[in-house]
Amino acid sequence: xxxxxxxxxxxxxxxxxxxxxxxxxxxxxxxxxxxxxxxxxxxxxxxxxxxxxxxxxxxxxxxxxxxxxxxxxxxxxxxxxxxxxxxxxxxxxxxxxxxxxxxxxxxxxxxxxxxxxxxxxxxxxxxxxxxxxxxxxxxxxxxxxxxxxxxxxxxxxxxxxxxxxxxxxxxxxxxxxxxxxxxxxxxxxxxxxxxxxxxxxxxxxxxxxxxxxxxxxxxxxxxxxxxxxxxxxxxxxxxxxxxxxxxxxxxxxxxxxxxxxxxxxxxxxxxxxxxxxxxxxxxxxxxxxxxxxxxxxxxxxxxxxxxxxxxxxxxxxxxxxxxxxxxxxxxxx
Amino acid sequence: xxxxxxxxxxxxxxxxxxxxxxxxxxxxxxxxxxxxxxxxxxxxxxxxxxxxxxxxxxxxxxxxxxxxxxxxxxxxxxxxxxxxxxxxxxxxxxxxxxxxxxxxxxxxxxxxxxxxxxxxxxxxxxxxxxxxxxxxxxxxxxxxxxxxxxxxxxxxxxxxxxxxxxxxxxxxxxxxxxxxxxxxxxxxxxxxxxxxxxxxxxxxxxxxxxxxxxxxxxxxxxxxxxxxxxxxxxxxxxxxxxxxxxxxxxxxxxxxxxxxxxxxxxxxxxxxxxxxxxxxxxxxxxxxxxxxxxxxxxxxxxxxxxxxxxxxxxxxxxxxxxxxxxxxxxxxxxxxxxxxxxxxxxxxxxxxxxxxxxxxxxxxxxxxxxxxxxxxxxxxxxxxxxxxxxxxxxxxxxxxxxxxxxxxxxxxxxxxxxxxxxxxxxxxxxxxxxxxxxxxxxxxxxxxxxxxxxxxxxxxxxxxxxxxxxxxxxxxxxxxxxxxxxxxxxxxxxxxxxxxxxxxxxxxxxxxxxxxxxxxxxxxxxxx
Numbered sequence: 001x002x003x004x005x006x007x008x009x010x011x012x013x014x015x016x017x018x019x020x021x022x023x024x025x026x027x028x029x030x031x032x033x034x035x036x037x038x039x040x041x042x043x044x045x046x047x048x049x050x051x052x053x054x055x056x057x058x059x060x061x062x063x064x065x066x067x068x069x070x071x072x073x074x075x076x077x078x079x080x081x082x083x084x085x086x087x088x089x090x091x092x093x094x095x096x097x098x099x100x101x102x103x104x105x106x107x108x109x110x111x112x113x114x115x116x117x118x119x120x121x122x123x124x125x126x127x128x129x130x131x132x133x134x135x136x137x138x139x140x141x142x143x144x145x146x147x148x149x150x151x152x153x154x155x156x157x158x159x160x161x162x163x164x165x166x167x168x169x170x171x172x173x174x175x176x177x178x179x180x181x182x183x184x185x186x187x188x189x190x191x192x193x194x195x196x197x198x199x200x201x202x203x204x205x206x207x208x209x210x211x212x213x214x215x216x217x218x219x220x221x222x223x224x225x226x227x228x229x230x231x232x233x234x235x236x237x238x239x240x241x242x243x244x245x246x247x248x249x250x251x252x253x254x255x256x257x258x259x260x261x262x263x264x265x266x267x268x269x270x271x272x273x274x275x276x277x278x279x280x281x282x283x284x285x286x287x288x289x290x291x292x293x294x295x296x297x298x299x300x301x302x303x304x305x306x307x308x309x310x311x312x313x314x315x316x317x318x319x320x321x322x323x324x325x326x327x328x329x330x331x332x333x
Numbered sequence: 334x335x336x337x338x339x340x341x342x343x344x345x346x347x348x349x350x351x352x353x354x355x356x357x358x359x360x361x362x363x364x365x366x367x368x369x370x371x372x373x374x375x376x377x378x379x380x381x382x383x384x385x386x387x388x389x390x391x392x393x394x395x396x397x398x399x400x401x402x403x404x405x406x407x408x409x410x411x412x413x414x415x416x417x418x419x420x421x422x423x424x425x426x427x428x429x430x431x432x433x434x435x436x437x438x439x440x441x442x443x444x445x446x447x448x449x450x451x452x453x454x455x456x457x458x459x460x461x462x463x464x465x466x467x468x469x470x471x472x473x474x475x476x477x478x479x480x481x482x483x484x485x486x487x488x489x490x491x492x493x494x495x496x497x498x499x500x501x502x503x504x505x506x507x508x509x510x511x512x513x514x515x516x517x518x519x520x521x522x523x524x525x526x527x528x529x530x531x532x533x534x535x536x537x538x539x540x541x542x543x544x545x546x547x548x549x550x551x552x553x554x555x556x557x558x559x560x561x562x563x564x565x566x567x568x569x570x571x572x573x574x575x576x577x578x579x580x581x582x583x584x585x586x587x588x589x590x591x592x593x594x595x596x597x598x599x600x601x602x603x604x605x606x607x608x609x610x611x612x613x614x615x616x617x618x619x620x621x622x623x624x625x626x627x628x629x630x631x632x633x634x635x636x637x638x639x640x641x642x643x644x645x646x647x648x649x650x651x652x653x654x655x656x657x658x659x660x661x662x663x664x665x666x667x668x669x670x671x672x673x674x675x676x677x678x679x680x681x682x683x684x685x686x687x688x689x690x691x692x693x694x695x696x697x698x699x700x701x702x703x704x705x706x707x708x709x710x711x712x713x714x715x716x717x718x719x720x721x722x723x724x725x726x727x728x729x730x731x732x733x734x735x736x737x738x739x740x741x742x743x744x745x746x747x748x749x750x751x752x753x754x755x756x757x758x759x760x761x762x763x764x765x766x767x768x769x770x771x772x773x774x775x776x777x778x779x780x781x782x783x784x785x786x787x788x789x790x791x792x793x794x795x796x797x798x799x800x801x802x803x804x805x806x807x808x809x810x811x812x813x814x815x816x817x818x819x820x821x822x823x824x825x826x827x828x829x830x831x832x833x834x835x836x837x838x839x840x841x842x843x844x845x846x847x848x849x850x851x852x853x854x855x856x857x858x859x860x861x
Contacts, residue, residue, distance in 0.1 A: 036742035036779070039398075043474035043779060050472070083552060084391055084536060094553060147583060155587050162593070163584050168555055168575045169380065281384075281579040283553035290580070291387055294707075296739035 004324065008317040012310065019309045020302065024068055027298040028061055034296050038081050055081075072306075078299035082292060087303035090288060095307065096178035097165055098273060098284030102311075103179075104200055105207035105269060110262070112212035117219025117258065118246070121227065127220075138213045142272045146206040146279040153202060160202050163281035167195040203280040207272050211265035218261045222254035229253075256323055263319035270308050378858050381571040382594045384579040386710075388552055393535040394515035395471040400760070403511050403850045404598070405576065408558050409451075410515035410541030413442055413461065414508045418842040418852070419618065421672050421764030423509055427456065427516055427542065428493075437500035437801070444491040448565045450518035451539060451546045458487035463519035470530045474779075478507035478762075479514055500799040503765035510763035511847040516542055544569050544854035553578055558853065570840075570857035582710050589613060589833060596834035599849035600710030603659035606833070614836050617661060617829045620760070621670040622848045624654070624662070624716065624826035625773075627755040627783040630819070631748040634696035641820035643692015647727040648720070649684040654826035657716045661831045665824035668774075668813035672845060674766040674806060678814040680824055689727035701729055704736045704752035717756055741782050748784045755782055758828060764846045766809040770794055774816050785821040 035052035036043070043051075052058050056067060071078060077087035116134070120127045140148075154162040165180060166172050170192055173183035181200065184193035226232060227250055235245045277286035285304050292300035389402025394410050413428035428442040448456035465479045483498045497504065507513050517531075518540035525534035539547040544564045549557035558574040577594070579585050582602065588594045590610050606615050626648070634640045650664040667677035693699060701724070705717040714735065721731045734752060744751035759780050761769035772778040775794050776786045790812045797808035816822060830843055832851060837860045842852040 030740065033743035033746070034739050036739070039474045044477060045777060047472060047474065047476070082390055083388070084396070084532070085552075090552075097553075150584065150587060155591060158591070162588055162591075163579050163581075164577060165554065168382065168577055169573075172551070172554075279581045279584060281577065281581065281584060283551070283578065287553055287578075287580060294737055296737055 004320060005317075008313070008320065012313045012317075015309055015313050016306055019305050020069070020072055023298065023302045023305055024065060027302075028064070030296070034081050034298070072302075077303040077306075080292070080300040081297040082295040082300065087299050090300065091285070091303050091307055094283065094285050094288040096180075097282060098277070098286065100179045100181060101200065101203055101207065101276070101282060101284060102269060102273065104181075104204035105211075106266065108204055108208035109211040109215060109265070109269070112208065113215025113258070113262075114219060116212070116216035117223065118251075120216060120220035121223035121250075134213045134217060138210060138217075140209075142206060142210065142275045143279060145209055146203070146276060149202050149206055150279070161199050162202070165196065165199050165283055166192065167199075170195055203276050203282050206280070207269060207276045210272070211262070211269055214265050215258050215261055219254065219258040222257045223250055226250050226254040259319050259323050263316040266315045266319075267312050270312060376572075378860060379570065379572040381574045381853060381856060382577065383574065383596055383598060384577050384585045384588065384594050385556075386578075386580055386582065386585070386600055388578055389556075391532075391536050392539060392547055392550060392556075393471075393532060394512075394517065394541075395468045395475060396473045396532065398474045398512055400599075400848050403847055404853065405547060405556060405558065406515065407511055407543070407847065407850060408545040408574065408853050409539040409543045409547045410517070411543050412508055412510075412513050412515050413444075414505060416509050416764060416844045416846055418844060418855075420844075421846060423505055426509075427461075428508075431505070433505075438497050440495045440497075440504070442493045442495070444493060445565060446491055448542050449563055450516075450521070450542055451561060452518050452521055453563075454518050454520045456516060456542055457490040458493040459490070460516055460519050461485070461493050462487065463522055464516045465514055467517060467522055467530055468514050471532060475512045475514075478510065478512075502798055502800065502802060502805045503763060503767045506763035506765035506768065509846075510768070511844075511850065512762055545574060564854075566854065569854040571853060574853050589835070592835065595838055596832055596851075598832055598851065599830070600708065600712070601831055601833045602710060603657075603661045603712070603831075606659065606661070606831075609833065612836055614834055616832045616834065616841055618832075618843050618845065619672070620828060620830040620845045620848050621673070621764070621769075622758055622760045622828040622830075623665060623670060623824065624828060625757050625759060626720070626823040626825055627757065627785070628821050628823065629748060629751055629753050629755070629783045630786075630821050631751075631784050632753075634698050634701065635753055637695065637697075638820070640692050640696045643689050643695070643727070644724065645682060645820050645823065646685040646692065647689035647724045647729070648682065648823060648825075649723060650680075650682050650823070650825045652684075653716065653719055653723075656719050657712060658826065658828065662826045662828040665827050668816050668822075668824055669766050669769055669809070670761065670827065670845075673761065673764060673769060674809055674813070677810055678817050680817060682823070684723070686727065689724075693728035696729075699728060699730050700732070701753040702732045702734055703754040703756065704734050704741070705756040706738055706741060707735050708758075713756060713758070720756065744782050745784055751783055757782070760848050761846070766806065767794075767798055770809055770812055771798070773822065774812055783821075785816070785819070787815055787819055787821070790815045 035055055035057060036048050039047050039051050056064055079085065080087050080090055083090055116130060120130055150162045153160040173180060173187050173189065173192060175183060176186065177183055180196040181193065184196055232245060232249055235249050273284065274286035274290055276282065277284050278290060285308065288300065289304045292304065385401055387401050389405060390397060390399055392402065392405050392409070394406050397406055411427050413426060414423050415426040416422060417424045427445050427448060429445050431440060431442045433440055444458055450456060462485045465482065465485065468476050468479050481497045481499065481501045481504065482495055484496045486494045488494060521540035522531050525531045527533050537550040544561055544566060545558035546561050547556065548559040555578060556576040560569050560572045579588065582600055585594065585597050586605065589597055590613070592612070609615065628635045628641055628644065630636055630641070635644065654662045654664045665680060667680060669677050703717060703721060705713045707713060717733045721733050724731050741755065771794060772780045774785065774790050775781065776791050793808045793812040797805045800808060830848060832841065837858050838856055839859055840855040840857045842855040843850065
């Protein structure tokens with residue numbers, strides 16, 4: 001296990017360095033003038049030049065790269081060109097919303113994925129119908145499923161809100177976790193908790209839909225293969241209850257591929273966050289990144305990319321741990 | 334079949350989760366609609382809800398230089414002058430009257446009495462000096478408007494005398510511009526100065542004199558403006574204005590139709606205007622926002638005037654604007670927004686397929702790139718695609734390419750790598766011809782993205798800024814005529830301010846020079 005952690009730590013550093021390098025190269029090769037964009041159209045050439053100097057854009061490329069890496073190593077992500085806040089402060093402000101959404105979506109994806117996967121593996125007419133729905137569902141783009149859910153649950157049924165993280169006239173809890181659902185509970189605010197929960201359902205479900213379907217399909221295929229194994233037949237002939245056979249022997253041995261798939265899907269989920277946060281006006285990192293890209297705000301883009309990259313590596317590390325738990329053979333690899 | 338039963342245990346959590354979402358009809362209706370929560374002290378009818386498509390940059394009037402966010406600045410802060418609703422007529426704001434010396438170098442402003450900043454401190458002539466100086470110290474783009482000032486004196490607490498270094502024709506318009514100098518409480522500037530003239534503090538606070546105070550600035554989520562009960566003007570109807578950041582125009586539209594927001598102030602898809610429910614109304618007003626096609630005159634094929642003239646014959650602005658804007662814009666009649674300059678040169682745009690096709694044969698290359706800056710509503714993309722068709726019919730091979738604004742600002746550094754054509758919407762800083770021509774036609778103009786450079790135009794504009802008003806206008810007309818003749822910039826359309834509002838909102842006041850913005854202080858709800 002120690003070896004696994006060491007390997008993953010090295011991988012994390014390598015991935016972050018790679019991401020930082022890619023963002024820097026993009027910043028260097030894309031012809032753009034953030035200094036002019038920042039100070040505006042009517043700014044005099046002197047004002048633009050002064051801003052470019054402040055931002056370090058007048059330095060030679062190697063000097064800029066050295067400064068950039070030095071800042072990154074010291075945890076200084078610079079100041080956002082758009083919000084004019086330190087990027088670290090912006091990330092602290094936007095990341096909790098994304099974390100709350102991603103965690104909820106991951107939980108929904110896991111619950112639906114596992115349930116549907118087992119239903120499919122069970123076979124029968126229902127499974128065939130589900131399989132058809134899954135194939136169709138997996139091909140629906142996130143923005144379309146998001147809009148469809150808004151039309152159904154907000155416009156038609158008036159059950160759930162379409163946008164935001166909390167009712168706009170409620171006072172949002174400010175801590176301690178910055179996860180509003182949890183903070184509302186900790187502060188004993190049931191109306192806030194309910195408002196946050198209702199706002200969370202549609203975006204989380206939209207985000208979870210495609211990963212859930214992918215997990216379900218992989219789990220079903222994996223279960224079907226495992227159920228043909230001799231030890232499963234032996235377990236049944238020994239008279240074990242079907243529930244025990246499935247939960248103890250089939251599910252655990254079939255969990256490798258869906259766990260791997262979950263790790264990969266988490267990357268897609270992070271990608272989908274930009275779209276989902278856009279549709280549902282969710283004030284998270286996806287929105288921050290989207291607006292920063294339009295502004296060529298490279299400090300903000302760099303910070304967000306590194307944070308999301310770290311999250312991706314950590315989640316895949318956790319998936320590795322889960323796989324090692326499920327299949328002891330992996331621990332020695 | 335026992336497997337099915339085993340599955341039920343696993344399915345249960347998922348079903349409960351789904352049921353939690355779907356089974357809350359009796360209690361969540363108010364959350365989805367316009368709820369009146371316990372924590373709010375304002376009655377629902379006195380809360381105005383307006384969505385923003387994107388965050389504003391910063392709510393600091395000496396830095397802010399965008400369009401989204403104008404309504405925050407204009408609600409929290411006031412300048413010395415402003416424009417009368419629906420016009421470009423200068424009227425008093427914090428200055429009740431003003432006079433100009435015959436040599437046009439000295440302006441005397443008599444200031445409004447009994448005005449207080451949001452922190453309670455009184456507004457005086459010294460406050461104006463402090464605000465003007467802060468703008469210079471901050472030194473961002475809007476600082477250019479106070480740079481011509483040589484000195485300021487205060488003969489009495491409510492009189493300010495400003496002396497300019499040289500006559501500046503648009504000076505009074507600068508003071509009325511939505512990006513013009515706004516009054517900031519001098520005590521707040523000192524107390525919260527920090528090392529950046531209070532820039533950090535003003536990112537989340539305000540200390541203006543306006544009808545509303547910025548009481549919450551939750552970036553990415555919402556901004557809250559709360560009525561200033563001590564405002565010198567008529568008491569606004571709305572106690573609060575909630576500006577919620579909703580970046581998807583479809584979501585905004587659904588929320589408007591469901592009554593969760595009160596209005597959409599820009600970028601509403603023109604094609605959907607005809608299918609709105611009876612609960613909303615559409616108000617259209619002329620604005621100074623214009624659709625422009627820049628031509629790269631610095632490289633082949635459009636460095637050849639004959640080829641540019643043939644391109645002009647390929648474009649049909651009337652058809653383009655009608656198709657793209659569906660009645661929310663008109664084709665431009667001159668190089669300046671119509672209200673900015675009388676008697677301006679007419680635009681000789683008349684599609685002629687024969688001339689257009691002949692021009693292509695003279696071109697060194699038939700492949701051209703048309704860049705456009707994406708906007709939230711997607712209309713620029715649509716304009717680009719429609720525009721692509723006409724030159725292609727003439728024989729050009731047009732590649733349409735989306736670009737980001739910071740890239741556009743960088744074109745001037747390498748015009749050889751810039752696109753051949755660039756589609757943009759722009760607006761002047763104020764209702765004065767100079768604030769349009771100087772940034773667009775002048776060689777160093779900030780919006781002169783593709784390096785249009787005409788020696789005569791530059792000379793005319795250098796002269797016009799300090800000329801007397803009548804002469805200045807004549808010089809602007811001549812410069813405009815030269816730009817039209819050069820075919821370096823095509824003036825395609827004038828885009829309306831389109832406000833889609835709940836029917837029970839009344840008292841809409843808007844100003845053509847302040848795009849996408851209504852005066853929240855004059856709005857009221859008839860059902861309130």
